[in-house]
Amino acid sequence: MDNLLKYKGIHPGIVLGRELKKRSLKQRPFALSINEHPQTLNTITKGKRNLNTALALKIENKLNLEEGTLAVLQTYYDIDKEKEKRETEAPKLSVLRRSLFWDTDINGIDWRKQYKAVIKRVFERGNESEKKEILRFYGSQKVDAVLHAIDRKAHSDIS
Known part of the structure; x- marks a missing residue:
């Protein structure tokens, strides 16, 4: 997991896409091998869909990744998105008297x-x-x- 924490804040699907490419695994056959819809895996690897815990565990198991790695990356990603959202909810109060x-x-x-x-x-x-x-x-x-x-x-x- 320590190795993947360098990706903290990056959507876990992007990391997953890189991992599949590094291992020369095609998305569609990989998705089918874990009983998942290829379209679901595709939207996740493009960062357009969040990775739920159940699917993260299936992927981690199949790729022999440390349990929780992708789920933790999803959490860090969610935290970053929430921080971005909060930053746009109010002007910088330090500027306003x-x-x-x-x-x-x-x-x-x-x-x-x-x-x-x-x-x-x-x-x-x-x-x-x-x-x-x-x-x-x-x-x-x-x-x-x-x-x-x-x-x-x-x-x-x-x-």
Whole structure:
């Protein structure tokens, strides 16, 4: 297992594909030899499908790999994906001053649902680095749409 931990964070199917190639094993016959659908093995080796524990054990047994190796790689891969997802759930709070959100708990903001209020607040009261972070997080298209809507409302209130 120590040898395969160098692949930590890589989809286990990619590692499996390399292992099959290294051993000159074709995917279809290998899949059939472990009573698995060739299409299932193909989507796993392309990294498009997760490797469940039962299948990981069958593969490890057939290839004489240490038990749990592929399952552990799947877990590391899942952890990396979850971390990536969390990183995109909120802007970098280290860039945003807490005083910008003086009237609310910054950790309690639902950045996806309350995007209009966040964009408005930052572009009214934020500094350049805060504006850049909000642009990075939401994207210029979303920020522009919110700012244009605010401008249209301001112009209609004046008329």
